Amino acid sequence: MIDKLEMFIALANEGHFGRAAEVCGVTQPTLSSAIKQLEGELGVQLVWRGSRFQGLTPEGQRVLDRARRIVGDARALRDEMRASHKGLAGNLRIGVIPTALPMVADLTTPFTRRHPNVRVTILSRTSAEILTGIERLDLDAGITYLDNEPLGRMAKVPLYSEFYRLLCTTGSALAGRDQVTWGDLAGLRLCLLTADMQNRRIVNQHLAQAGVAAMPMVESNSTIALLTHVMGGEWASVLPKKLADLFARGGQLCAIPIVQPEAEHLVGLIAAQREPPTPLIAALFDTARRVAEV
Template structure:
């Protein structure tokens, strides 16, 4: 039954029988047969079928909620028994917003020093993808914004406050002073993250204060792509302080504080609101609280 529920969760996530089968490392006929067997066992139709996947039935949507809870609890049980038997080990999957990727080692390095038997997989994702990934059991935890858009019912541990810097070449023309206002920033040629990134939506909020939001001529979901354009001297970009300082460390770029006003947004660890957490996830939450305390 658990294997069938896991295949059903994968199908709901991938919305495609072939991709779901690949994710579960089974053949497509095996996955299709498992879904039909699950429907027979539960006595309801779970999936609308045609020439391709056409969505979940209302009964399928309700079963999906139960499946996620059941599979999550079974995984927690397996992890706890493995920890009792041989110490903390296994896999930990963390979704991280792109602007927080350079800081994730502040959490994972001390965690892995305490628990060397754990393998950590870090994937860069948007904030909405992290939330859906936690809900679908694709991620065990995420690092994302805590105070800008609704998160729903998740465990939250603040890690740091994100403030913002204008990143440009040293000879890029800026108004005089040690900082720059959002109104001045809005008038510059900018390259920014894409609109599906919550960082971009935050930037738009603050640029919209003094006037119309900036319309960048270059957009990317990769901070590295933005920096490559900034290095040409034709554009500036807006990045979190920690990321901006990293790129400006060698002196080829400068990072100017954006003030008037200077704003901050909380970034932190989120995890499923489930008790008890798996031993690995509980250890990660403990590491996050230690980091927040430091």
């Protein structure tokens, strides 16, 4: 039953029989047969079928919600039993907002030092993708904003407060300033993260409050792309302090504090609320609390 539920979840996530079969490591006929067997065991039709997958029936949607809880519990039980005999092992998948990537090693380095048999996969994701990934069981945990948009039923540990910096070249007109205001950014050629990023929504909010229209001529979901534009000398960007300081370390760029207000937003670790948590998540949260204290 658990294997069939996992195939059903994969089909709901992928929306395509072939891709779902690839995710599960089985052939498409095997997956289709498993879904039909599950429908027979439950006595309801789960999937609208035609020449291709056409979505879940209302009964299928209800089963999906329960299936995710059942499969999550089954995985947690397997992890707990394995940990009791062999210690922590396995693969931990963490989705991270792009602006938090510079600090991930502060968490994963001490974690893997304490648990050397755990492999960590770090994936750059938007805040919305992190929540969806955890809900769909594609991610085990995430690092995202804790205080700007609703998180739902998530366990969380604060890691650090994010402040904002204007990143520009040393030749910029503002480069000699100790600090700038959000209003000072009016008229600058800005390159910013794309609108689907929560960081961009935060930046838009503070610019709007200062009466500045956020109309960048260059947008990207990659902070590296923003960096290369700024290094060209024609652009400036607004980035979190940790990231801007990292880019400015070589001396070619300036990371100038933005004030009035000096905006602050909390970034932390999240995972699905589960009691008790899986051993991997419990160990990760323990490490996160130690990192936050430091």
